[in-house]
Amino acid sequence: MRLISLIFALFIANIFFVSGQGIGSPGTIKDDGRFAASTKQVNQFFRRFNAEESPTDGNVRYYPGDSLYHNRALREGFIKVLFDNQTSSISSDLKESFIKNVLSADYPQYLNFHREGWLAEVQADFFFKGKRETATLFLKLQPEGLGYEWVIDRVSFPPFKNLFNKPVGNEKDFLHPLSHELGFMNLRRAFQDSNLPEAFTKSSFEPDYLTLFLYEMKQNNIKFETVKDVKFHFFQIEGWYFEVNQFNRPGFNTGWLISNLVRLNPGDKETILKYIYDQE
Structure with a gap:
């Protein structure tokens, strides 16, 4: 079984994958379901990125010591x-450069679920003082x-945007x-006469919107309604950033897929x- 799987893996590695997965006529792919099944879970x-599961049976895992592990x-x-080979605008050249970098014989790179370098972005609806609002939650x-x-880790909430x-x-x-020689009696300017008390804070001051969000929730001014969307941002591959979204559509190019890919320069x-x- 291992030998058959390896032969199959070597075969598909030489195929140019395009929209509508599967093996068809030269340069095209058809839906045959043997390999490119939906990536249903994050x-x-x-596991697929690292080659830690069987290409023919997602229930079969590969572990260190297995011949096909990595x-x-x-x-x-x-x-x-x-x-995402159907709707994203990632060029073939960029994909190939990324894959070549990841699979480098001298320095192969893998994803690690428990390592820093990735985060979840969750769009969720809340009721804020009786009005439906969408918050963006960032989780690590x-x-x-x-x-x-x-x-x-953070929250972005439109009603807070212009508070400060x-x-x-x-x-x-x-x-x-x-x-100080006046006993700071002129604090009246900051707390009574000014509409911008944040003007009197240190130059590096940034409002803590997450604390404010949780405070309003504890005051029953914010009530959770539902989650609308989830995506993931990855920085674990050195020199690269990519975004993973869930695609629910017919065919085999579905599930959790890379929708955006960027080569990183210093500071990017x-x-x-x-x-x-x-992003608001």
Whole structure:
């Protein structure tokens, strides 16, 4: 059985995968269901990316010591069908460069479920003071006891967007450096006379929207309704960023697939993270 699987893996590794998975006439793919079945779970995405499950039976796992565990040819075949090959605009050249980088004989790279470098983005509906609003929650894994847990790391919530508008430069009001000689009685300017008390905070001040979100929830002003959408952002592959979304559609190019791929230059990771967190 292992020999048959390996021969099959080597065969599919040399096929150019396009929209509508399966093996057909030269340069085309048909739906035959032998390999490119839906990646139904995020955990399965990890296993396929790393070549840790059978290409013919997703219930068969490969572990260290198995002949096909992390097999390079098998990984290449898997990764090619882990892209959204129907709607994304990722070029073939970029995909091939990514795959070549990941499968490097000198420095192969793998995904690790428990390692830092990936996060979940969850769109969820809440009722805020009687009005339906969509919040974007960012979750990360953290160790807990003998295992791990998902925790909310940040939140983006439209009603909070304009709550703080700290002025800068000549427009910024301030407390005189000799305010201490007055017993700081001029704090009245910050707390009573000003509509922008954030102007009197340190230059690096950034509002903690997650604390504010949880406070409003504890005051029963925010009530959870439902989850609308989930996606994942990956930075675990050195020099690359990719996004994974769920696609529910006919055919075999479905499930959790790579929908966006970016080659990273110095500083790009920080720029992308800022965009992800400040996308409103």
